[in-house]
Amino acid sequence: MAFSGMMAGMDEDARIARWTAGWPAVPGVLRGPGDDCALAAGPPRGCVAVLKTDSVLEGVHFTRRDPAAWVGRKALARAMSDFAATGARPVAVLAACLLPSGGKSGAYMDRAMAGMAAAARRWGIGLAGGETTRAPVLGLTASLYGWVERKTAVARSGARAGDVLCVTGQLGGSRAGHHLRFEPRLAEGQWLARGGWVRAMMDLSDGLGKDLPRLARASGLSFLIDPEKLPRRRGVDAVRAVNEGEDYELLFAVAPERIEALRRNWPFRTPWTDFGVLLPRRLKPETGGIPFRGYDHFA
Amino acid sequence: MAFSGMMAGMDEDARIARWTAGWPAVPGVLRGPGDDCALAAGPPRGCVAVLKTDSVLEGVHFTRRDPAAWVGRKALARAMSDFAATGARPVAVLAACLLPSGGKSGAYMDRAMAGMAAAARRWGIGLAGGETTRAPVLGLTASLYGWVERKTAVARSGARAGDVLCVTGQLGGSRAGHHLRFEPRLAEGQWLARGGWVRAMMDLSDGLGKDLPRLARASGLSFLIDPEKLPRRRGVDAVRAVNEGEDYELLFAVAPERIEALRRNWPFRTPWTDFGVLLPRRLKPETGGIPFRGYDHFA
Numbered sequence: 088m089a090f091s092g093m094m095a096g097m098d099e100d101a102r103i104a105r106w107t108a109g110w111p112a113v114p115g116v117l118r119g120p121g122d123d124c125a126l127a128a129g130p131p132r133g134c135v136a137v138l139k140t141d142s143v144l145e146g147v148h149f150t151r152r153d154p155a156a157w158v159g160r161k162a163l164a165r166a167m168s169d170f171a172a173t174g175a176r177p178v179a180v181l182a183a184c185l186l187p188s189g190g191k192s193g194a195y196m197d198r199a200m201a202g203m204a205a206a207a208r209r210w211g212i213g214l215a216g217g218e219t220t221r222a223p224v225l226g227l228t229a230s231l232y233g234w235v236e237r238k239t240a241v242a243r244s245g246a247r248a249g250d251v252l253c254v255t256g257q258l259g260g261s262r263a264g265h266h267l268r269f270e271p272r273l274a275e276g277q278w279l280a281r282g283g284w285v286r287a288m289m290d291l292s293d294g295l296g297k298d299l300p301r302l303a304r305a306s307g308l309s310f311l312i313d314p315e316k317l318p319r320r321r322g323v324d325a326v327r328a329v330n331e332g333e334d335y336e337l338l339f340a341v342a343p344e345r346i347e348a349l350r351r352n353w354p355f356r357t358p359w360t361d362f363g364v365l366l367p368r369r370l371k372p373e374t375g376g377i378p379f380r381g382y383d384h385f386a
Numbered sequence: 387m388a389f390s391g392m393m394a395g396m397d398e399d400a401r402i403a404r405w406t407a408g409w410p411a412v413p414g415v416l417r418g419p420g421d422d423c424a425l426a427a428g429p430p431r432g433c434v435a436v437l438k439t440d441s442v443l444e445g446v447h448f449t450r451r452d453p454a455a456w457v458g459r460k461a462l463a464r465a466m467s468d469f470a471a472t473g474a475r476p477v478a479v480l481a482a483c484l485l486p487s488g489g490k491s492g493a494y495m496d497r498a499m500a501g502m503a504a505a506a507r508r509w510g511i512g513l514a515g516g517e518t519t520r521a522p523v524l525g526l527t528a529s530l531y532g533w534v535e536r537k538t539a540v541a542r543s544g545a546r547a548g549d550v551l552c553v554t555g556q557l558g559g560s561r562a563g564h565h566l567r568f569e570p571r572l573a574e575g576q577w578l579a580r581g582g583w584v585r586a587m588m589d590l591s592d593g594l595g596k597d598l599p600r601l602a603r604a605s606g607l608s609f610l611i612d613p614e615k616l617p618r619r620r621g622v623d624a625v626r627a628v629n630e631g632e633d634y635e636l637l638f639a640v641a642p643e644r645i646e647a648l649r650r651n652w653p654f655r656t657p658w659t660d661f662g663v664l665l666p667r668r669l670k671p672e673t674g675g676i677p678f679r680g681y682d683h684f685a
Contacts, residue, residue, distance in 0.1 A: 117434055117536075118539075118541065121542070121543075121604065122472070122541045122542050122543070122588070122604075123438070123467075123468035123469075123471040123472055123542070123587075123588050123589055124436045124437060124438045124468050124469060124471070124472040124474060124534075125436070125437040125438065126434050126435065126436060126437075126472075126534070126536075126539055127434065127435040127436075127437060128434060128435065129428040129429040129433065129434055129435050129533075130428040134428065135416055135425050135426065135427060135428055136425065136426040136427065136428050136435060136531065137423045137424070137425060137426075138423065138424040138425075138426060138478070138480055138514045138515065138529070138531055139422070139423045139424065139480070139515070140439075140480040140481075140482045140515070140516065140517055140527070140529050141482075141517055142482050142484075142517060142519050142527075144484070144519050144520075144521055146522070147519055147520055147521065148519075169422035169423050170422075170423060172422040172423070173421070173422055173423040173425075175423060179437070181437055181438070181439040181529060182439075183439045183440075183441050183482075183527050183529075185441075185443070185525075215437045216437065216438070216439070217439065218439055218440055218441060220441045220443050220446055220447075220525075221443075221446055222443055222446070222523060222525070223445070223522055223523050224521060224522050224523060226484075226521070228439070228441075228482050228527045228529075230437070230439050230480060230482075230527075230529035232435065232437055232531070234428075235423075235425065237416075237425075240417075240425055242417065242421045243420070243421050243422070244420075244421070288422075289421070289422050290422055305420065305421075
């Protein structure tokens, strides 16, 4: 697949050379940029393919004041966070770039793509290909391909009434910088999935107030949370912790009889906290007085 | 994977319900929209995974005067055309939507997504998932996943000096409507690949004037074309046939000793035409006086 698309100008080849440089050689990528399609190895025995697309757009997910390298990293990290919630292993990414003409957009996108490549080196993700389109707004869509063991792939829908609600890390404060610098909880999500620790899991991208109702609804359940127990960043109150969004932490449901074993066996430095419980659907959601933006969708 | 993203408003669930309706049930899609990631079956024995991302953007690839259903179809068909050039079989698509707030954008996108679903039904492609982002411009990025036999996957780079240059269909006239209504040459591309008829292939998205040099360069070759033999739509001169772009026809290279057998065995109604030959790299490209400038949306 070429970084081709609808680009004018003679500098296209030079741009493609810059954007495809610095990516790691990944065995799963059988044919990277340069042809109409990319080829990737199929999932190993017992695994299935995993797909996710995610965008970052100027004015929505970043501004030009944000360092470009972090914006490129974020485009990849957002999709990584979804892979984490599935317990999946990312292999290769397609990058679709929206590029305004003129100004400093080209230089900004160069730095963004270099930032994505640097993050991909660290995470061992190959470049499958990409595309560039002239646009009135700068943006990056990352489409991630990978694998997961079919038996251990986690969904939002497996929770049962009585399961304990847990979340990694701390909530809130994303606009202060976390929305760019968050670490996708890939190892944590894979470990939780493979060990069969969780019955349902998702990543928090729109905020607990919107995402917890989604998980509960997918599982056909209601929920109760204790706002006092919500892990919050310094200076963040419970309302913001629930509703600010872009936490990119893992929200997961654990069978109550396994919660102590999970606590004993957890091998990561990343903390996690239990803060509530899933309830039968007939009960009203109980948020301890904290407004949940997603509440109306849930009713 | 949810159609989630950064959408405000109470009608999000209703929109997701509309956009995910009407898609065919495809056995390869193991888990469609509704979770953080989609799951798809891995490629069958002897096959590898195929990936392609492609965007259509308002003001670049369509205007609001174009029927929305055709715009949605085009977003999918562009990626299908790349699959055709690889000889690959599409299985599932992720749709990333850019949606302006207010006005008639929501209704337009509803019709575009319905058009994509209708095309997907015809082509047997499942919906893996998607995402929606508020944006200043309306757009659709389709990321296509599928399979190809590893041995028969075609690239741009396999041509040899002396190979005959061929193209399906007719060139030019895309702005008169073909850019929306083109038929991806999927069956033709798969047949050419599986039969080992072609040494190199690509789809013509930016016009022969830009794409033929890419194929030649990828194969380390030069080329010669006979402008008289170029298949053109009625009323299209050779300069436009070469440079208008958005033909979405297959450009392919055939060993000279196989060209007559190909002519005898070709089982499709779609015509193809030989119009040139690949030359050793040391020779200058010879275009018969036709300027090769490719496609430039911004000229």
